[in-house]
Amino acid sequence: MQNQPRPTIATMEEKTPTTVTTTMAEKVTPLDEKRISHKSTLSTSSTATNSSTSSSGSCTPLVPSKRDTFRSSIIDLEAQADLSEFQEKKLSWLRYTVINVYKRLFSLAFIGNAIAFIILVVRSGSSTSPLDLVNASAVNLCVCGLARQPLVVNSLFLLFGSLPRSSPMRLRRLCCKIFHLGGVHSGAGVASCVWYIGFASLYTYQFAHAPPTAMGIAVVALVWFVLALLVSIIVVAHPVFRMKRHDYFELTHRFSNWIILALFWALLIMLSSQDPGGMGPFLLHLPAFWIALLLTIATIHPWVLLRKVPVVPEPLSPHAVRLHFSHTTVRFGQGISVAKHPLKDWHSFASFPDRFDDTLDTKFSCLVSKAGDWTSGAIKEQPKFLWKRGIPTYGFGYVFRMFERIIVVTTGSGIGPCLSFIADDHRPLMRVVWQTKSPIKTYGQRTLDLVKRMDPDPVVIDTSVSGRVDMLPLVLSLYREFNADAVCVISNPAMTKKIVYGCESRGVPAYGPIFDS
Template identity: 70%
Template sequence: MAEVQAKQAHTRTESSTSSETAYSTSEIQTVKQAHTRTDSSTSSDMAYSTDTYAADEKKHSYSASTTSQTSVSSITKANRESYQSTSSDLEANAEFDDYSQKRFGFVRYTALNVYRRLFSLAFIGNAIAFVYLMVKGAAPLDLVNASAINLAVCGLCRHPLVVNSLFLTFGSVPRSAPMRLRRLACKIFHLGGVHSGTGVASCVWYIGFAGTYTYHFQPSPASIAVLVLIWFVLALLLAIIAVAHPAFRAKRHDYFELTHRFSNWAILALFWVLIFLLGTQDGSLSTFLINLPAFWILILLTLATIHPWLLLRRVPVKAEPLSPHAVRLHFSHATVRFGQGISVARHPLADWHSFASFTDQFDAPDTNFSCLVSKAGDWTRQAIAAPPTHLWKRGVPTYGFGYVFRMFERIIVVTTGSGIGPCLSFIEDAKRPEMRVVWQTKSPLKTYGQRTLDLVKRMDEEPVVIDTSVSGRVDMLPIVLRLYKEFGADAVCVISNPQMTRSLVYGLETRGIAAYGPIFDS
């Protein structure tokens, strides 16, 4: 024991006298998980192997703590600069979890999260109006107009130009604004709650229309055709809602996307036929259409649906294989700004995949921007095994989750695996916040390469990089809590798999910390 402690002390002394210590590519320093330690001080002292332990007592100007920081994990040098990361011992991090739990936090951040509140607001407001009109005795065309209005809001919530406008508006909140206002503005990525709430509400209005028309049905060749179309459209609306359920969407995403897209197109086409057939029963078709709000709404929806496809292009791709588990795709067809992403596909009518993008100006100036792709399904697996030379793109680059973090002074960026790709978009923003990075992944140097690690270091000179191939998965909440306090951060950005994102964001929000992570419908 004395020899182990002496070696540790000697290592700390050497690291304090040298700002940079060279490591070979095979040396990865990681921390063992706190739960593997015993209560005895002897076992605690022996938790680290002297062969893999390294400490860095470099003081940070932003640190509020006077104690030295021991290494949580570090990435090694690969024929280039030494790449080290520093933080605190997991066991010591426990003392920083002195936050009081918010009252009703479980309900507020699960059942009543912002997404569900927006959904409820959109749906319940429509439900009250629906019940009132049905009791009063609404005309069938009133129900059609109400359904069309909700469909318009639902569809426009997903149009790239509308999304960009909303993110630019909410993201323009200045850093001098009250923290409460900034925390609320940052929730704009929960806009999917409005999309789904109005989508379900439109179906309810349409069911009322179908029921009312059927109840007052009078047989004729035109009315029979109208009745068939009404119920066929309703079947498509119900199919869209069914496949959009999170459980189905997670397991059968390709079926969800194809059903969503082609059913939407079919509904638009059938709605046009339906309105014209209704107009022929009214006497004057032109007067009927001009005075029908659903007609003008249908024109708007048709244009909004066509617009992204007018920008459909097949663009060249330069693939940079990183490992059997990841590839970096470089593009030159456009330029992107901080926080933007693109949608790409191998075939324009097949499944589309959205990726956050980041600039190539620092390490690949021959192209404009990149997307980091790692194994997460059939499409990504194929992209890695057989890198594409061309891909289809549609629409315009769209702002996403990360853009709103510009309104904060200091943030903690927490990610796992290929989630580092979206985080890398921060490096090109001149007004980006100061940040600390916590990245947990398997064999980061081997999987993502030295160039990726160099880009990570542009965001944080001493990122906390946890190699799970050595340490196993560790609980990142204690690490984040300590960094949050020491760094004086305003918010925490989490980009990981859904389970990890929900767990970490929940743990932070219930402690009163502004934490954000993309959800399934962001």
């Protein structure tokens, strides 16, 4: 089957005077023929790359001079991209911002608790026991904590991502939203605090109307101290504070959780000591006891696996470094958390396999680009060892394996998480749009070669030549021409929101990591 000629869309500058031209198919063939055509194109691209590499030592692109490539490419794109079919739908802003999936999950968790509270009040009335409220708070704390536990997260992603491609598209697009799980985490967390406020108030009221004891005073003080910690966690978790003071958020979140768990155990023991039936029977029949036990195990598990592991840094440029690891193996869609100090700031990075590189004897790597103090330090210091905790965890990209064809959109170092796709032999067919400054100079030819394993003709926009380009028209045009099922966006928060909303508001399924993914 002959490949159709493809019009130029975007260009990329290399160290040499030539530039890479990326293209897109003009016509869409039946699905089976597309697979054959895509594999044929991949093979052809690989042969051309190998030929170029053997003759010049690097992948040397063929194409027009850089003087007028981008101006003409923009004109060509506008000429072919009649996007009149992609009109914004009514109430898009309400659906995709005000009541997006994350907020819907948050609301469901909170409303479910409100219904449970009404039922409890109707059934018990004034005879409601403080223990009923503390049990309800513990249940929500359990849901909140487990929603972030690596084993639970992996299980959920495997479950939702296992949906076969033969399933109804509507169901697949819905299951793809699993990365909004943070809505359950935060909704249950806030609900647990509300239940605990009820417990603290009711227990204090009953204490005030009973003969004072030293143990009673100690319990009341402990109850309100735990409440203060719960409130502090919620305050620092607010998106505005979290983005501006992320280090403070992380430290407060982690250590307050540990202290609350320890104090909660102390509280249960103190309450049980006041029970006339004895400590053992009291705890064994109290749901909060078993929940605290489960939460303790879930909290300790990642830290039991804390290790200091060797790192092989590969400097790419003053703006990026690739960190290679060998302490474990990773699967498609998984990432790891690393830190320079085990009790300070932890950073999560998507990973991709090193099996396509023959220069280093390592298992996988992460791409780190300058985006803050930690990443800047990693680029400058070239760490030889880093701390890791827990196990590799599935993330945003894993669920895209349930689609047949996708558009991958990224900017800058966002290409690192995208490279995770090369680890999956059953990945969907894809077109890649990557906008970045001086890609070869910043990330190296080997990174581009890995990108071409996802898409033999990636659309790479060099902003040092063109400046920043509005990618939405390009993405919509590619979505139509490639007959894609969905759009995957991995960029900075502002760009991700812009492209995802621009697509969704026009009826194009699009997904991108959110602040609480």
